[in-house]
Amino acid sequence: MTPAETSATAAARRHDPDVRGFASDNYAGVHPEVLAAIALANNGHQVSYGEDVYTEHLQEVFQAHFGPRAQAFPVFNGTGANVVALQAVTERWEAVICAETAHIHVDECGAPEKMGGLKLLTVPTEAGKLTPELIDRQAWGWGDQHRSQPRVVSIAESTELGTVYTADELAEICRHAHDHGMLVHLDGSRLANAAASLGVPMRALSTDVGVDIMSFGGTKNGLMFGEAVVVLNPDVVRGVEYVRKMSMQLGSKMRFMSVQFEALLAGDLWLRNASHANAMAARLSAAVADIPGVELTRPAQSNAVFAILPREATERLQKRFRFYTWNEGTGEVRWMTSFDTTEADIDTFAAAVREELA
Amino acid sequence: MTPAETSATAAARRHDPDVRGFASDNYAGVHPEVLAAIALANNGHQVSYGEDVYTEHLQEVFQAHFGPRAQAFPVFNGTGANVVALQAVTERWEAVICAETAHIHVDECGAPEKMGGLKLLTVPTEAGKLTPELIDRQAWGWGDQHRSQPRVVSIAESTELGTVYTADELAEICRHAHDHGMLVHLDGSRLANAAASLGVPMRALSTDVGVDIMSFGGTKNGLMFGEAVVVLNPDVVRGVEYVRKMSMQLGSKMRFMSVQFEALLAGDLWLRNASHANAMAARLSAAVADIPGVELTRPAQSNAVFAILPREATERLQKRFRFYTWNEGTGEVRWMTSFDTTEADIDTFAAAVREELA
């Protein structure tokens, strides 16, 4: 037994490697190809803070997906990506329009406000998706010194509710925003799932529709850690490098972030992982659709299934499988799949749902 | 060739694994035992955001080093650790006293001020080390509403200048701070090097002398990424979990941070790595001490060697080896060693110095 095995065993012994649940796609580990890429990069010295050859090469990798103007800035996590990106396209007095279910509003402990000094102007939506009409509820008051000036529309693809915008819907939002002098930020922590769902390249949902800046997610699609701020329209973005550093998002051994993205994006791993997770969600959706007492509440367009079932059934199921109640009020639950979910996982779980509702 | 090798090869091909320099300890990669531990943890699902078994176990690991009251909160990087830790021990209107050479003042792009709203009160020092007398230059004005209230003394062990405080010096600083109602934050991004240098356990330089909260470094001592905010005196600290999240420092797949720390700290890897890096610095210091034209400017107490040499010699050397000029004014350079520096690296470099100065 090597020293590493010894020292790491204490915790690993408490960890059953065969248990997988449906709580979140970030409960999964690292895809083996990503881990292998990390190991390949672990030799000798590389300049720190992003001047390494992996990060240099990463620009080509991102440009192959998002066009020749794309610039990628690896950061640590999704909250970091969002707050860095939004600061880089706003003046101090500007505001961001988003859905009231947006991750930046409900899941980041106030980071946009507290770290970025960003005012969020929220809008209620049907299923996490903004429209020009919904944006207009907050898009007003330019020139009025009393109103934090709306400058960015922030949308997520796919959304927090597992829904997916079509390319046309995104284009319409971008056109509307630009017509009003606003920019568009896309929270793409699950952009790969949306692209896989729609069967289009990722640029069809970002660069091509007019998105200005993007948070691109890797962690939920098989990386160990790492997201990227991706500038799509460099004309409207200022100071990303400084904002990243002052926002505590500059990694020193950045090669290990960049090589993960290379492993994900240089080939088709991003698509394989996302398609698989989506397929598992579809399989689950299909498997439980006809169970009496299960009401599917939203279309399973990416890697999440939302359903309402009786609370007691939920409680019994949660003793056997890990997943979250999404809405305490209605009893709606969320089941997420990931790149490592197996067909057997789905079948076992669907059988358990059927059992607990019998 | 596996798909991972294929996809990651593009950048890796530009990367010569045999090149190592003296620019920074974060130019090095990951220690093999750490990478092995990561691989061990990469199975099945673990609860995200720190409720995994690795992070749970990590508390015992840190407590073995820093005493039973220690609480460890993994974060992404050193700037994040510093800004989270300082926020957790200050009210909005309070200030931090530090050396004018402190990392938080000169190397974090204003993160303490811009993200934490922290006022830094700086003091010039001899070699990066504060003393009670130096602290007193800024420790005044309590109760005066016009003065941001001094609340924390922030010191680094080892310092940015490679110097090391003795345990007695640290105890004196802590006593002085506490006598004035202030707390002590220790930037321990290289605490292992200091402990190795002094031949004492790390708690002798932190818990035992009265440090209240600490940024504990892993990246510079062989981890891939990851630092930890370590609370040593829980009585004076509030809300670390929330501050960490709102400061964009909460990792989702935290098991991969925690297991690295376990690999480093459960056995003696921390000490082996730090001792080796220190020994390489000492070897370098000894090897160049008698070279005419080389003036060693500070004692090599940890893993850094500072020297002044003629600018032309520096320029020629920098074409062959990567390292930084520390002070443009005096021509002082910094040579850093790391866990992976070899004796041959030192001997080759020392020979080159001798050659360029001949």
Next chain:
Amino acid sequence: MTPAETSATAAARRHDPDVRGFASDNYAGVHPEVLAAIALANNGHQVSYGEDVYTEHLQEVFQAHFGPRAQAFPVFNGTGANVVALQAVTERWEAVICAETAHIHVDECGAPEKMGGLKLLTVPTEAGKLTPELIDRQAWGWGDQHRSQPRVVSIAESTELGTVYTADELAEICRHAHDHGMLVHLDGSRLANAAASLGVPMRALSTDVGVDIMSFGGTKNGLMFGEAVVVLNPDVVRGVEYVRKMSMQLGSKMRFMSVQFEALLAGDLWLRNASHANAMAARLSAAVADIPGVELTRPAQSNAVFAILPREATERLQKRFRFYTWNEGTGEVRWMTSFDTTEADIDTFAAAVREELA
């Protein structure tokens, strides 16, 4: 002609002293008794920054209204009062629940977020008034590190929509907030109008119902400038003096703020002014109620009248009198009265409304 008359005449000549409108109570000037009090205080020297005898005496004045524990901190304006008060009762990671029509949300250019780092959690309301049920839509998630922790319920009395909470309604809100470990902030920029409307002392709507901290308004009730942060429950408030200074709200010649409040509050000027403004709103409401085409949209409970009338009529009226369209969508307008509105002003205006709608 004295030099002062000369120098100030240039602008004053453009100013018709007989024109009064219905746009806002802050279009009015200073009540003559307040101006007289300022002149009385303008002699010799007084210690600056609040250690003057006027500010010292002011504590007694406020305590006579709000009870023996009340502490008053004069600040410059209402936004300042709100942002200082809210910072003084929150940790960095905490959030404030308010109506989506709250002044702090819609009219302060993001000051709470951008200066105070405060996350606002908004709720749609019927007429600007929160209820326990509405509060509960945002009052959840304590202990969840991803959620900015709800800590304060902020209400306005009277509200932005001119409605007034009864003492019972306020007590119920305070009880509900306290039961959930939250505090209550009252934006009392028009508290005098509410008290006059209900015929109760101001403490019946603040101290007695359990409000913890208050922004108390003077400017809209006849002062030249000045609001006050009034601490009602000192046990839950920290560092107001420092927060006030660092929030740029500490006046140097504070005697001139304090003596204005003394003029307002030591006698019954606060009540005379507020009652008069309210009476003028009631007179206006009554005078236009039966005009065909005028739909009164809210009860005139304080000094504002809200009505919907045909847009062309509004446009014609706005050429003759200054007032604001409140809701561009519905055509709802707001008519505000102030301490200096005369019965003739009302009658003239009501006649004009009748005329334009004929």
Next chain:
Amino acid sequence: MTPAETSATAAARRHDPDVRGFASDNYAGVHPEVLAAIALANNGHQVSYGEDVYTEHLQEVFQAHFGPRAQAFPVFNGTGANVVALQAVTERWEAVICAETAHIHVDECGAPEKMGGLKLLTVPTEAGKLTPELIDRQAWGWGDQHRSQPRVVSIAESTELGTVYTADELAEICRHAHDHGMLVHLDGSRLANAAASLGVPMRALSTDVGVDIMSFGGTKNGLMFGEAVVVLNPDVVRGVEYVRKMSMQLGSKMRFMSVQFEALLAGDLWLRNASHANAMAARLSAAVADIPGVELTRPAQSNAVFAILPREATERLQKRFRFYTWNEGTGEVRWMTSFDTTEADIDTFAAAVREELA
């Protein structure tokens, strides 16, 4: 007795209008011509928040002094003026170079950092005055993402230490800053005193030497309250209106701020007040210069006299007259004069100094 007299008497009775001291120029009240101007403006309604005729006219008043491109934005106090001005000329990641004795650094409770997110880079100076050489100690590191980017040089005229820059010295600083791509902010809370001291118009020390933006002081020169952010180079300034509002510095009844500035600046009141205060400082300096035991420490170039005298003498004097010890270490005291200081005040005080030192 009118109601106003009654209500305001309580505090006024504790106020001896004949007592004047030497603590600060903001211990003084309001100049009678300013108060008269306020009364003149107190009629009828004016649009709030700066759209009144007084504020409109104020632009001409400021342009007469500072040139046709000058734009004045009244704010409440000096800290507000500084923090608004500095935000309006910096990106989020930029820094401000200033003397370590600067008001923004030592006397604003961290407002620049905590409200503006501004990093201050301080330099020790001889007598509060920067020079190109001193600026260069912090003016470096552009393009380095780890360094908050130096963007503004902030100087004060006159300085916190009562010293005065010549026009040539200011021009040299501005040229140096501009040559390095930096801007110049002038804290002109006592600009009138400097201009009076040098016998030049104020624009000779601001617009004409290349200052980009200025905090212009009124309170210390006879106003009740009010400073102004004055933009001198509109090309480099963004969003002042929004920054002012979000920084809680937008007054509603702004006519009462603007008319004060008009009273001060439309004629020569600014100069009469400043010249008088300066003359009184010179008279005091002369009167005590030969007293054994009094060491004048700085030239009395504006309205402050600095001296070292024996501590016991200081303590005895402070029982009779109010003034501050400036430096506890050396025993240096500061005596300030103001527009209302009389020759008799000076003579009485000088006699007392002589007496206590006898």
